[in-house]
Amino acid sequence: MNKLIILPFLLASACLDTTDDTASVDQASTGEQGLHGAPEHLHFARGARPTGGGGGTSSPLMTSHGGTVLTSNSTHAIFWGTTWSTNPGDKITGMDSFFSGFGGSTYAKASTEYSGTNGQITASSTYTGHTLDATAAPGKALSTASAVAEACKIANNNPDPSGVYFIFTDTGAGHVNYCAWHSWGTCSNGAAIQVAYMPNIDGLAGCDPGGASNGHSQGLTALASVTAHELSEAITDPRGAGWFDSSGAENGDKCAWTFPSTDQNFGSSTWHLQGEWSNAAYTAGTGYPNSSGQAGCLPR
Numbered sequence: 001m002n003k004l005i006i007l008p009f010l011l012a013s014a015c016l017d018t019t020d021d022t023a024s025v026d027q028a029s030t031g032e033q034g035l036h037g038a039p040e041h042l043h044f045a046r047g048a049r050p051t052g053g054g055g056g057t058s059s060p061l062m063t064s065h066g067g068t069v070l071t072s073n074s075t076h077a078i079f080w081g082t083t084w085s086t087n088p089g090d091k092i093t094g095m096d097s098f099f100s101g102f103g104g105s106t107y108a109k110a111s112t113e114y115s116g117t118n119g120q121i122t123a124s125s126t127y128t129g130h131t132l133d134a135t136a137a138p139g140k141a142l143s144t145a146s147a148v149a150e151a152c153k154i155a156n157n158n159p160d161p162s163g164v165y166f167i168f169t170d171t172g173a174g175h176v177n178y179c180a181w182h183s184w185g186t187c188s189n190g191a192a193i194q195v196a197y198m199p200n201i202d203g204l205a206g207c208d209p210g211g212a213s214n215g216h217s218q219g220l221t222a223l224a225s226v227t228a229h230e231l232s233e234a235i236t237d238p239r240g241a242g243w244f245d246s247s248g249a250e251n252g253d254k255c256a257w258t259f260p261s262t263d264q265n266f267g268s269s270t271w272h273l274q275g276e277w278s279n280a281a282y283t284a285g286t287g288y289p290n291s292s293g294q295a296g297c298l299p300r
Helices: 091-102 144-154 218-236 279-284
Strands: 073-080 127-134 161-170 181-186 192-200 265-266 269-271 295-298
Touching: 073 091, 073 144, 073 218, 091 127, 091 161, 091 218, 091 265, 091 269, 127 144, 144 161, 144 181, 144 192, 161 218, 181 218, 192 218, 218 269, 279 295
Parallel strands: 073 127, 073 161, 161 192
Antiparallel strands: 181 192, 265 269
16 A cells, blocks of 8 residues: 655655655655654555565455545646746646546546445546646655645645545655655545645656657656556545555555556547556456566556
């Protein structure tokens, strides 16, 4: 369940700071212990650890842990930082296209076999657009609490309970040891919210999916790959009691840094995206192999 994208050239002990730039716990080292708010779910980089999940003699299948899923979802992008208004490149328009095309896609359908206490996941996903927060983003990594606070501010403390709020900062990820994470929390009025933190990963080898750019910049191609991973995990495990395997790996973790034979069409745009785990495909032997050789990844 914890998804840490480790950049091979960075120290594993890099500290993450809160929005007031004071020292906080090393979240990468302590995992879910000692954090304020909900734990981050961090995504390991290519080669940082086995990414297949369910290795050894234990079953590779994910199981439900008695919680909810996002039966349908909405997404909202928050672009936080002073440079988004002066030098956005292709990222804002690109992520608009990505999120607008996600609903109903073959990629979204890869998660529809799973259900929670609130029902069955569908491929329905509605993009509510983006918000530009032109204030200076924190100079260092967001904590869960600061990500939740930013998303609640943008949502006016009235978030969509089935929404996932993606916070794209212009802060470079070179000083931390991951590429992205998803988590959850509550606004000051108690409203539940799901968030994902997406720092600037331009040019970072540990975050680069490789493969075809499909006309996108390297930075946008990398962002889309980790965004697809985090969104699929937020859908199947939005609040830590959804679907993951006996090692804690969520559906994105189990297929991390493995790719289907064809890129994914989201309406008018095409993306090079990591696969997502399917229990049904593994059982039927119809998926493609993850890094552990388990043929359960979709879309094929």
